[in-house]
Amino acid sequence: MPARRHPSSLGVGGLTMALRHAVLAVLLDGEYSGYQLAKIFDVSFSNFWYAVPQQLYAELAKLERAGLIAGRQVIQHDRPNKRLFTVTPAGLAELAAFAAVPSKPSSIREDLLVMVQAVDRLDPAPVIAQLEERAGIAAAKVELFDRTLRQLRGDLTEETFLRESDQIGPYLTCLRGRRFEQENREWCEWVAALLRARAPVPG
Amino acid sequence: MPARRHPSSLGVGGLTMALRHAVLAVLLDGEYSGYQLAKIFDVSFSNFWYAVPQQLYAELAKLERAGLIAGRQVIQHDRPNKRLFTVTPAGLAELAAFAAVPSKPSSIREDLLVMVQAVDRLDPAPVIAQLEERAGIAAAKVELFDRTLRQLRGDLTEETFLRESDQIGPYLTCLRGRRFEQENREWCEWVAALLRARAPVPG
DNA sequence: GATGGCATGTAAAGGGTTACATGATTAG
DNA sequence: CTAATCATGTAACCCTTTACATGCCATC
Numbered sequence: 001m002p003a004r005r006h007p008s009s010l011g012v013g014g015l016t017m018a019l020r021h022a023v024l025a026v027l028l029d030g031e032y033s034g035y036q037l038a039k040i041f042d043v044s045f046s047n048f049w050y051a052v053p054q055q056l057y058a059e060l061a062k063l064e065r066a067g068l069i070a071g072r073q074v075i076q077h078d079r080p081n082k083r084l085f086t087v088t089p090a091g092l093a094e095l096a097a098f099a100a101v102p103s104k105p106s107s108i109r110e111d112l113l114v115m116v117q118a119v120d121r122l123d124p125a126p127v128i129a130q131l132e133e134r135a136g137i138a139a140a141k142v143e144l145f146d147r148t149l150r151q152l153r154g155d156l157t158e159e160t161f162l163r164e165s166d167q168i169g170p171y172l173t174c175l176r177g178r179r180f181e182q183e184n185r186e187w188c189e190w191v192a193a194l195l196r197a198r199a200p201v202p203g
Numbered sequence: 204m205p206a207r208r209h210p211s212s213l214g215v216g217g218l219t220m221a222l223r224h225a226v227l228a229v230l231l232d233g234e235y236s237g238y239q240l241a242k243i244f245d246v247s248f249s250n251f252w253y254a255v256p257q258q259l260y261a262e263l264a265k266l267e268r269a270g271l272i273a274g275r276q277v278i279q280h281d282r283p284n285k286r287l288f289t290v291t292p293a294g295l296a297e298l299a300a301f302a303a304v305p306s307k308p309s310s311i312r313e314d315l316l317v318m319v320q321a322v323d324r325l326d327p328a329p330v331i332a333q334l335e336e337r338a339g340i341a342a343a344k345v346e347l348f349d350r351t352l353r354q355l356r357g358d359l360t361e362e363t364f365l366r367e368s369d370q371i372g373p374y375l376t377c378l379r380g381r382r383f384e385q386e387n388r389e390w391c392e393w394v395a396a397l398l399r400a401r402a403p404v405p406g
Numbered sequence: 407g408a409t410g411g412c413a414t415g416t417a418a419a420g421g422g423t424t425a426c427a428t429g430a431t432t433a434g
Numbered sequence: 435c436t437a438a439t440c441a442t443g444t445a446a447c448c449c450t451t452t453a454c455a456t457g458c459c460a461t462c
Contacts, residue, residue: 018312018421025321035441043308048316055422057443080430080441095321100329103314105246105340107450109221111306113251113379117372118228118298126303137308162397169322172397176316176390183382191375194365221449238413258450260415283413283458310422 019059020068021098022049024091027069029170031084034060047145047177060085068094116191124195131192138185145178222262223271224301225252227294230272232373234287237263250348250380263288271297319394327398334395341388348381 026032026040037060038053039045051059063069068091071083087095112134115127152171153161162168229235229243240263241256242248254262266272271294274286290298315337318330355374356364365371 021314022312022317022320025317028321028324033441034443035439038441043310046311048320049312050310052423053441054424054443057441061443076440078431079439082441092324096325098314099318099321099325099333102336103318103333105315105337106313107246107253108249108309108380108383109225109252110309111224111301112308113376114225114228115302115306116379117225117251117376118231118302119372119375120370121231121295122299122302130302130306133305134308163401167323168397169320172322172394173316173320176319177311179386179390180311180383183386187379187382194371194375198366236413237415238411241413255451256413257415257452260413264415279412281459282411285413 019049019051019055020063021095022051023056023059023063024068024087024095025169027085027087027091028095029167031086033074033082033084035082044141045144047148048173063091067091112188119195124199128192128195131188131195135185135188135192138181138188141181142178142185145174145181148174149178222252222254222258223266224298225254226259226262226266227271227290227298228372230288230290230294231298232370234275234289236277236285236287238285247344248347250351251376266294270294315391322398327402331395331398334391334398338388338391338395341384341391344384345381345388348377348384351377352381 022041023037026037032040034053034057037056038051041049041051041056043050060069060071064071064085068088069085070088071085073081073083075081112130115122115130119127149158149171152174153165156164161171165171225244226240229240235243237256237260240259241254244252244254244259246253263272263274267274267288271291272288273291274288277285277287279285315333318325318333322330352361352374355377356368359367364374368374
């Protein structure tokens with residue numbers, strides 16, 4: 001049986017490039033360096049994708065080799081030099097092709113939910129502690145997203161902004177992030193209170 | 204040069220076995236075969252983790268070798284034989300250790316959000332189509348979860364069930380899944396309508 | 407005799423996480 | 435002098451995904 005293999009193309013034919021399109025989408029907003037992207041994709045800030053710096057530097061290199069982004073060196077005297085990247089026409093075409101293909105719903109995979117699933121047979125105390133901590137983290141993200149939303153829409157009301165601005169994509173994804181974290185917060189607080197009421201723990 | 208390392212190492216012999224604990228948590232509810240687990244972890248059913256059958260068979264083999272679960276052969280005459288697995292005391296201890304370690308928030312990684320992020324520079328029509336399709340999928344999952352919740356609580360009201368049952372973990376995670384899908388549905392519908400209003404498309 | 411559900415895997419490729427590594431400049 | 439921020443990577447390992455593979459039984 002001859003194994004049919006794809007020549008592991010560095011070029012554009014790939015089907016499931018995960019990070020690739022997220023980076024392209026962010027770079028549509030403007031020029032960024034790997035370091036700046038790392039902050040945008042940081043777990044405590046990202047509203048639609050998460051990645052660590054190492055991933056981003058590797059992906060930027062691949063994207064540049066594939067001609068989907070172009071980098072330019074920026075000499076700085078007060079700090080280390082950096083390279084800023086922009087999306088090329090080929091990169092925009094790649095994004096358009098990506099958006100035309102039906103996407104699969106993302107997997108839910110959350111360690112905290114695994115713990116809650118098993119909580120009937122475990123000591124609830126550490127689970128309660130983690131739920132309460134997570135509720136706090138979620139609340140902080142809600143506030144962060146609210147600040148980001150205010151900044152994005154400037155002086156306009158949300159309604160006006162969404163009707164007239166030509167850059168609403170980041171606003172819409174930020175709104176989704178806000179809703180998710182708000183739900184997360186409410187659920188964590190509610191479950192923590194419930195578990196506390198059932199099996200009171202000191203502290 | 205001796206180790207110059209960050210003080211942020213968590214210390215606990217940190218292997219990040221991802222699926223492992225999810226499987227253990229589900230097997231706490233009772234005996235299941237790989238095939239049955241595959242249905243529970245299926246994308247269209249799972250409320251807190253998602254995995255394909257191949258992953259599960261591999262993980263079950265590893266868990267059994269590690270002594271965290273025990274399998275027993277069940278001879279069937281009307282259909283192929285199967286192996287049912289249960290959690291061993293060592294497996295329960297592993298879960299308890301897992302629950303005691305602070306968990307990190309899960310990454311948000313959603314192709315559809317990447318498309319919305321970039322929608323200002325793309326043809327909105329396919330994005331709108333996908334948002335509407337996703338809203339329908341989310342609505343179906345909400346209904347599925349509602350049926351599951353009713354089944355889990357039986358004749359009891361939710362309040363009574365949550366106060367008195369000794370198996371509320373699966374119910375709580377299912378509630379989280381329901382909330383997530385409901386949010387998803389509302390956001391997708393809202394964004395689709397907004398994009399339609401801004402750039403009317405035929406159809 | 408074809409389809410569909412039950413039941414269990416192997417192999418290869420792709421993507422993500424962790425650990426390790428380097429070096430500049432500014433603020434305290 | 436120390437820490438923090440800026441800036442960029444490499445390497446190894448682990449996890450996930452996709453494709454391939456097998457075989458039984460019941461029903462239509």
